[in-house]
Amino acid sequence: MNKDIRVCIYSDYPSTSLDTDLVIENLKQYDFHIENRGNLLDFLSLTEQNLYKLSRSFSSIQIQDISIPLDSTNPPDSSEIEIEMNKLLGRESVIGKFYDGYWVQRILHNLLSEKVHNEMNSRYMHLIFTGRLFGSFEDRRYHARVVLMGSPALVSTSGLVEAPAKPKEYYYVKGRLIQSGMGTSELDNMYRGRFVEYDDPKISSILPSYALQAIFYELTANPFCDNPICCLSNSHWQEEVLKVQFEGVPCERCKGLLSKK
Numbered sequence: 001m002n003k004d005i006r007v008c009i010y011s012d013y014p015s016t017s018l019d020t021d022l023v024i025e026n027l028k029q030y031d032f033h034i035e036n037r038g039n040l041l042d043f044l045s046l047t048e049q050n051l052y053k054l055s056r057s058f059s060s061i062q063i064q065d066i067s068i069p070l071d072s073t074n075p076p077d078s079s080e081i082e083i084e085m086n087k088l089l090g091r092e093s094v095i096g097k098f099y100d101g102y103w104v105q106r107i108l109h110n111l112l113s114e115k116v117h118n119e120m121n122s123r124y125m126h127l128i129f130t131g132r133l134f135g136s137f138e139d140r141r142y143h144a145r146v147v148l149m150g151s152p153a154l155v156s157t158s159g160l161v162e163a164p165a166k167p168k169e170y171y172y173v174k175g176r177l178i179q180s181g182m183g184t185s186e187l188d189n190m191y192r193g194r195f196v197e198y199d200d201p202k203i204s205s206i207l208p209s210y211a212l213q214a215i216f217y218e219l220t221a222n223p224f225c226d227n228p229i230c231c232l233s234n235s236h237w238q239e240e241v242l243k244v245q246f247e248g249v250p251c252e253r254c255k256g257l258l259s260k261k
């Protein structure tokens with residue numbers, strides 16, 4: 001295992017509740033070399049033309065129908081390109097669109113390759129905290145994801161809110177309220193504390209677990225741990241995330257694998 005790997009962390013407008021420095025502090029306990037590269041777009045310092053190209057790319061990889069896999073990019077639409085431009089420049093929230101995660105990864109991989117060509121190898125790992133919601137197509141539909149392993153690895157603060165399921169009763173009560181023609185606005189208040197919210201201060205104490213999952217994968221090629229109390233396990237429920245990933249630690253086996261040089 002190559003523990004001399006340099007982990008470069010970027011941010012693409014993740015939740016404002018995310019304190020990246022805090023996440024990095026937490027990850028340092030595992031003795032990784034970590035470098036905070038700040039805002040991804042500032043780091044890339046794109047020309048106006050390339051910025052337009054990137055806006056165009058992002059506008060063409062949004063998921064319109066979750067039952068149709070995006071095999072090729074959608075034709076760009078000028079108003080969508082402008083919205084994406086505003087998102088990239090931080091003038092508009094990145095929340096509200098759903099992207100194909102592998103396309104996002106491909107686009108960002110190409111941009112990083114142009115910028116830091118000599119760092120696109122196994123000695124470096126690039127990890128981006130983003131507010132964009134992305135998914136992958138499996139079992140005939142797109143599923144939102146918190147983390148997408150690979151180069152660059154992506155960890156989404158919106159995915160943390162949207163991907164793991166809320167308590168079963170939440171959906172039951174929601175269904176009943178809708179059936180009886182009642183509003184569901186009070187529902188989130190009823191279940192508050194049992195799931196992560198967009199501006200949740202807990203996000204900074206949950207994301208180290210997901211960042212560690214991506215780093216662990218890079219180092220060991222093991223995607224997730226089967227031990228349900230390990231922070232490297234794949235939580236499907238919000239309640240599991242709050243129990244296991246919040247202030248999470250790896251199990252003894254994973255800790256052993258991480259400490260090996």
Ligand SMILES: [Zn+2]
Nearest residue numbers: 225230251254
């Ligand atoms: Zn484990």
